[in-house]
Amino acid sequence: MKFLLTSGGITNTSIHDALVDLLGKPIAESSALYIPTALYANPNGPSMAARLIRGETNTAPFPDExxxxxxxxxKSLGVLELTALSSIDEERWLPLVQETDTLLVEGGDPLYLCYWMRQSGLANLLPKLPEAVYVGVSAGSMVMAPSIGEYFVGWKPPTDGDRTLGLVDFAMFPHLDNPSLLPGNSLANAEKWAAGMPVPSYLMDDQTAIQVVDGVVNVISEGHWKQSTP
Incomplete structure (x- = not known):
């Protein structure tokens, strides 16, 4: 699987162009499945999911957040709700995932998302989709790391802890220096978080994304970011 791990989504031309490059064709010729699951553990999550699906938030080409x-x-867009998958036959959803060009994974709570990725079977399926593009936003990106750190633990899974999927070998601190969205996500707090992480980390603002193809990492940014090693 090819990854485009963003903090705030497709927020500038560089990130947009990276997505098109990963797809290998225009967005208008590509299919996508949208995964809103992580939102539901947050306040107003269901209403935010509905607004994002309808495109009612910040309709400018590259809004700030x-x-x-x-x-x-x-070309086509569907909604893949992970909380429903374990209760229905695989034949009703598995072919759709295997055939889609892109998985669009929304932000919200990373551990809630991780839990349902595992429960639904999607976590085991992702490595078997070599040509698909995974686009994450915030928690949708963070869930790919081996762990997220105590700073980001909100919803707690039955197993406790901060472990996530580990499909990439680094961690991410999103929404760096975005006081209107998360006032606590300052550089000082990000560096403190990074110092306690067992893997290399990327501290990234909403104009930054990380592209990963065949294990090769490339930072795409029109903003600011910092790499930190443990």
């Missing part, structure tokens, strides 16, 4: 992945002009 809360970019809707659904309004990029996909």
């Amino acid at each position: 809360f970019t809707s992945l659904c309004e990029l002009g996909w």
